[in-house]
Amino acid sequence: MSIEAQFYIDRGDFSLDININIPSSGVTAIFGASGCGKTTLLRAIAGLEPDCQGSLTVGDEQWQSKHYSLPPHKRSIGYVFQEPSLFSHLNVQENLDYGRKRSHSSRSKISLKHTIQLLDLGHLLDRKPHQLSGGEQQRVAIARALAVSPAMLLLDEPLAALDMLRKQEILPYLDSLQKEFKIPLLYVSHSREEVAHLADYLILLDKGRIQATGSVTELFSRLDLPLAYGSKTETVITAKVIGYDKEFELNFLDFSSGYFSVIGKPLSLGSHTRLQILARDVSITLEHQSKTSILNIFPAIIDDMRNEGSAQITVRLMIGTMAILARITRKSASDLGLTIGLCVYAQVKTVALLS
Amino acid sequence: MSIEAQFYIDRGDFSLDININIPSSGVTAIFGASGCGKTTLLRAIAGLEPDCQGSLTVGDEQWQSKHYSLPPHKRSIGYVFQEPSLFSHLNVQENLDYGRKRSHSSRSKISLKHTIQLLDLGHLLDRKPHQLSGGEQQRVAIARALAVSPAMLLLDEPLAALDMLRKQEILPYLDSLQKEFKIPLLYVSHSREEVAHLADYLILLDKGRIQATGSVTELFSRLDLPLAYGSKTETVITAKVIGYDKEFELNFLDFSSGYFSVIGKPLSLGSHTRLQILARDVSITLEHQSKTSILNIFPAIIDDMRNEGSAQITVRLMIGTMAILARITRKSASDLGLTIGLCVYAQVKTVALLS
Amino acid sequence: MLTENDVYALWITLKLASITTIILLIIGTPIAWWLAKSRWRYKFLIEAVIALPLVLPPTVLGFYLLIALGPHGPIGGMMQALGGQSLAFTFTGLVIGSVFYSMPFVIQPLQNAFYAMGTRPMEVAATLGASPLNRFFTIAIPLARSGFLTATVLGFAHTLGEFGVVLMIGGNIPGATQVISIAIYDHVEALEYTQAHWISGSLLLLSFFMLMMVYAFNRRFMVVRT
């Protein structure tokens, strides 16, 4: 089961012309520069672009074909628009109730109470939208879309107006919803961090065309995509939980060729989990070093090196069969005499648990 | 010369009650959770809150006092609202011209042409606002505020809707404007990264009250503020350019007790510059290690350690007289036997040039 | 002092104004919605036609309506052919005439209100599962509230004061089609000024209270925009 979309929208200066296959579970991030068509794509999926030609199949339902288009209100989606777009004549509670009352989804309901609590809306329920701050409005919009208990969530930069702490609360919540209720989640974001945290699958858009699609793990370690540049290049890998150190709150996570020690709450033994390793967090040494605060050190072979046309180079290291990226200065590379095929040690300062 | 503001606004559930002194040059960031009053503060400075009591002095001009309030259009400000708020009846060019035509500032003008180019608005000038994407609208709003050539810029999350690449273009531009035209800049942001990049001075707001104010360098290394928590704790320090390695594009930057090698374009010799060091990028070893890709290694003394109630601890290290924060796992701290007063080596994987 | 006839005329007037306003709102709302949202090229023709009844003096408009409704007119002829009665000089005829004449006052404010609302709220409601009709009632109408208020007030008040059309096609029959405006007019014509002042005064007072209530009530439900 998956979501198959083939859209064509012409607006003169801009046209959207895509043909994609989105996994119908997990989180799919849509990534791309301002004006590349992210919002347009979401609107087309929601059925809000009347001039959209093409077809759309969600699971075994045909939502759009050449001669037919399922009206938006029959598409079981929850849509968080780029602007909060609350109903100005309803207070927060009524806004939240609007979709919930109309939801006839047979699936188990997302608890509105829990959403309200998590998004910290309890004290705002009586307010009218104009009495809310920008971020508060955005939170209400998220809760309203969730309250529908939709079969698919479309989120257009839902966290842009929120502060870091709030984001750190909401991201895991969205992730858990997605897991618990098996709601596929389409997520527009400008933040690589959010994407890395949340997304399984990635769609890169550029000027209305698909530039690349694939799993986050795959795309984030490809050196030929713009994703690999900038200060935030990262690798995302999947590993299996094999143990836990209670005292220091460390999980031991096995990947094909070794294990990571990663801080955090105990994960269920045997489960698979996602890890993020920023290229900037990986340093390379020629000898194995001890007496260091860095816990994760692995022997590795240099697989590829790419000069970014600056003082830094990105090095792809193979730890067994697993590739990770390291970003180091050209000076270090030269001092250490790094070449493809050389055996080195990869020191990973920080490993982040993503899910 | 500075900006002195003393405001009181009562809204029942929420009240803003502050008394601050903002430097009238450089960038001041306003930081705080959603709904803490950031927008309200900017609006009060712009003169848009009719119920605001208090006083406001900007340089040698009294903008508000007990019995008087300078009307908003006479306050020479450029304000980017939290929502783009473009004039829907004017096209982009006319939106940009609106303020510029009315600007009677005697100061040298910001070049609109340059702004348009930098914000990549050239191909949008004939469009009406409803034909723009969210990010495009936001860019027009920024350009429109700049076109006034104001004496002060108030920016309410101006970059929230923009992608990383765009942000990386606009941030330095805002910074250069501020330097070139000596326009103080008040900047609301949820992104610690943006703040670290751009801000000299920081105002922390919490529920309508000032929680802390001070230079970014100072506040970012204080362990008692929420700034020090989360995954992004950082130290900001000022250093002096003492040399450049052409081959590897490395600047040598002297701080009180040593020097950093930092990649980048050559900086002018003898100038002072700002560096950002994330606590997560600092590792601690007991011995000095060589044959590593990490360039910046310094002897240091453990000055303070703070358990964040999780598997990690934040360690304050003194390198001579300079404090930097390191974040490591409790396990490493225990393995290495770290205690206050211990002599160790601080390995700094990445140092970012901020200005 | 009010005569029995006057009281009856007042009652007929209120009935006429209420029914007319309700009918106008019912048929005007979809037309206004269509005018506000349609992208049809020749929409402006319809817009022009709707405003047309306004430019004819009411009595003349009434005259033409009378001809149309009369036994030799198209509508009246049709009615008779169908075995119905002529509509002229009946209350139903009055309602038809008033509806026709007050139409633009109802449609125009509604059209503006629907237009000012934009498309976004309806899109949001659609994604929240509301059918077109359902979202029209729960979103469009409440958001167009001030337009409805204006439409109702203008439509109702205009029908109250309406005169020429009603005089012509109603026949001014006391107890059946004589409305208060004609009653006042008759008193003025008959030089019964005191009587005319009394009725005018009562009508003004009544209307003032009704309007005041409407506006005061409305304050509480205003949709605030920023």
Next chain:
Amino acid sequence: MLTENDVYALWITLKLASITTIILLIIGTPIAWWLAKSRWRYKFLIEAVIALPLVLPPTVLGFYLLIALGPHGPIGGMMQALGGQSLAFTFTGLVIGSVFYSMPFVIQPLQNAFYAMGTRPMEVAATLGASPLNRFFTIAIPLARSGFLTATVLGFAHTLGEFGVVLMIGGNIPGATQVISIAIYDHVEALEYTQAHWISGSLLLLSFFMLMMVYAFNRRFMVVRT
């Protein structure tokens, strides 16, 4: 066929409608703005008063205006005391009457439009250095465009078709205060139906073209909202 008198009446009518509409827009705009933006508690009283002239039948309203303008009436008395002439039976008198009567049709749509605009655009304009008056003209008025269109159309058309008031205080002096609506009425009363049809037809056609032009023109300048 139109007689010379009819043509002259048409000319006076257009003059009256134009002047009335312009005056109404000039005085109605600030009132509507105030009504839309003020937070005064008793605003609803003013709103009710403005709609009041509507509920009186035009002839009766004209009758009261006639009394008011007469030498024993408040306005006429004042005029005389000031050494001025009586306003009844003059073109100026007609304009005053029409302005009074068509007021709500202009104020209400404007008020709604100003209200729907919200406060934000004006705030933005202020931060861009526009003075209150300047931003009113460059922002509020263009954004309230469709309100102005409605106000103008309703005001103008209503004055065109206006009849009772004009009949009363104008004195129907050919070439001075006889307007086209009365001319048609006269023809109908005099049983000169052919003549009445001709003038009505011409008036309708003329109005239709004017309205069509206005609406077609307006399409191009619509402010789009989402």
Next chain:
Amino acid sequence: DTIRIAVASNFSHAIKDIAHRFEVQTGHKVILIFGSSGKHYAQIINGAPFELFFSADTIRPSLLEKKGLIQDNSRFTYAIGQVVLWSPNHSLIDKTAQILHKASFRYLAVANPKLAPYGKAAQQILTQQGLWTTLRLRMVRGENIGQTFQFVKSGNAELGFVAFSQIKSPDKKIKGSYWKPDQALYDPIQQQAVLLKNNDLARAFLKYIKQDEALNIIRAYGYRTP
């Protein structure tokens, strides 16, 4: 039983009196519908439910007769109007109406000669005195005789040609000054009535109105009788 009678506005007082007595004597109900004769005519040819029509002139009844819309031979003159030059000012008009020649007034109110027989009479009087063209610019024209009276009564016109019946009533003294021109100066203002439907009660009413009791009333209100 009930009959409906359409009556020219100027005859309203007299006929109310007569109808009242008739109702008392017969126990039947008479509904009186006042209005301009032109309007009544248009309504009758479009099927108005009137049994009797009391016109203000002879033209409309004879037209109806020609069209075969009346009961045979029912047309008759029920009253003859008298025109007077009247002013509420006690000293303005002397016995020979010198003021007309002196022209020391601003406005002279006259009913529209085309529509109202009283206006036509005034025109004839003034033409004979060679004043019709010279006074033209000072004349304000009432649509009907009722409006003409209001022009004068409100003081906006100093004097005017009104119906004698408007200033004379059985129980009140005439206020102001007036000049009653000789009957020979103008064509008699015959007001005719016709029977529209073959209705016994209506015939009874016609019979009653031709009796002395009714004729006395008519005369008491300032009409002559044939």
